[in-house]
Amino acid sequence: MATEKRKKKKGNNYLLYTAVALIVVAFAVGGAIIYNVVHINDTDESSAAEESSQPSAADESSESVIAESSTPDESSEVPEESSEPPKKSWAEMNTAERIADYEERVGVKYAIDMTDYEAYVCPDDEAKYVFLVDPVHTLGSDYVPEDLIKCTHIREGRPDSYNKIVRTVDIALDAFLKEAAYYGFDNITVTNVYRSYRTQDWLFNYYVDQEWNSGKFKTKEEAIAEVLTYSTRPGTSEHQSGLCCDMHNVDISTPRKFNGTPAATWMEENAYRFGFILRYPDGKQDITGIIYESWHFRYVGRTAATEIHDLGVTLDEYLADERA
Numbered sequence: 001m002a003t004e005k006r007k008k009k010k011g012n013n014y015l016l017y018t019a020v021a022l023i024v025v026a027f028a029v030g031g032a033i034i035y036n037v038v039h040i041n042d043t044d045e046s047s048a049a050e051e052s053s054q055p056s057a058a059d060e061s062s063e064s065v066i067a068e069s070s071t072p073d074e075s076s077e078v079p080e081e082s083s084e085p086p087k088k089s090w091a092e093m094n095t096a097e098r099i100a101d102y103e104e105r106v107g108v109k110y111a112i113d114m115t116d117y118e119a120y121v122c123p124d125d126e127a128k129y130v131f132l133v134d135p136v137h138t139l140g141s142d143y144v145p146e147d148l149i150k151c152t153h154i155r156e157g158r159p160d161s162y163n164k165i166v167r168t169v170d171i172a173l174d175a176f177l178k179e180a181a182y183y184g185f186d187n188i189t190v191t192n193v194y195r196s197y198r199t200q201d202w203l204f205n206y207y208v209d210q211e212w213n214s215g216k217f218k219t220k221e222e223a224i225a226e227v228l229t230y231s232t233r234p235g236t237s238e239h240q241s242g243l244c245c246d247m248h249n250v251d252i253s254t255p256r257k258f259n260g261t262p263a264a265t266w267m268e269e270n271a272y273r274f275g276f277i278l279r280y281p282d283g284k285q286d287i288t289g290i291i292y293e294s295w296h297f298r299y300v301g302r303t304a305a306t307e308i309h310d311l312g313v314t315l316d317e318y319l320a321d322e323r324a
């Protein structure tokens with residue numbers, strides 16, 4: 001009986017244990033389900049929130065990143081734009097502004113005060129000075145330039161028929177030679193400027209006779225061909241334009257001695273800043289038709305002179321390109 005009772009009691013215990021275990025399991029499973037549901041909802045919510053909020057958060061953060069990174073740029077750009085007024089056009093600039101603008105553009109400052117020269121070095125009508133005079137582009141026998149005056153820097157003793165120059169060119173030339181003097185080249189004078197058609201006619205024939213009488217040539221045509229390498233027939237000389245000058249610091253009869261001197265080099269390198277070009281550069285005879293003349297400078301105005309300088313071309317090539 002006792003064992004039966006014990007067995008019975010044991011059986012009751014088992015039932016109790018099983019019931020408790022079932023309840024525990026039920027709670028555990030239920031809890032897990034509830035937890036999962038809640039958790040899944042949480043992640044759904046948070047991911048949904050992330051999906052909906054992330055872009056805006058990302059926008060905000062990228063905006064703030066852009067704002068942060070662009071703020072210094074903007075702050076460095078904006079004041080520059082706002083503090084520096086829009087660049088004035090050339091027509092709107094006063095003389096000082098034009099000089100400063102040009103100096104900045106070419107990266108070279110004038111040593112002399114250009115205030116009184118600017119309007120002549122770079123006149124508003126400077127395009128009218130840019131043209132060729134050569135065997136193809138001739139000047140008529142009656143062509144005389146306007147506004148001829150006695151050249152300020154003419155060498156002493158030059159006759160009246162050899163000392164005239166166009167006024168604008170004379171003033172620009174004064175600036176050029178004052179700057180040259182500042183750099184130590186203070187003894188350069190002008191030997192030839194405007195020559196009339198008649199004077200050129202006389203001069204050309206004088207040179208032809210001189211060559212022919214030298215006995216170096218078999219025919220007069222050969223003598224003329226030689227003269228044409230350093231002089232020109234009437235109507236084809238730049239000197240008739242009144243826009244050019246021969247200038248150097250050597251004897252008037254031997255200008256070639258000026259070639260290669262420090263003064264000649266400085267003059268050739270700086271002419272453009274005063275509206276001049278070396279018209280017949282070294283090594284360009286096949287283009288210009290004239291030998292290297294380190295002393296012959298032609299006024300074309302600073303805009304064209306600077307372009308010609310920057311391009312490293314002759315006036316012939318510069319105008320050929322413009323016509324093309």
Ligand SMILES: [Zn+2]
Pocket residue numbers: 192239244245246295296297
């Ligand atoms: Zn000349």
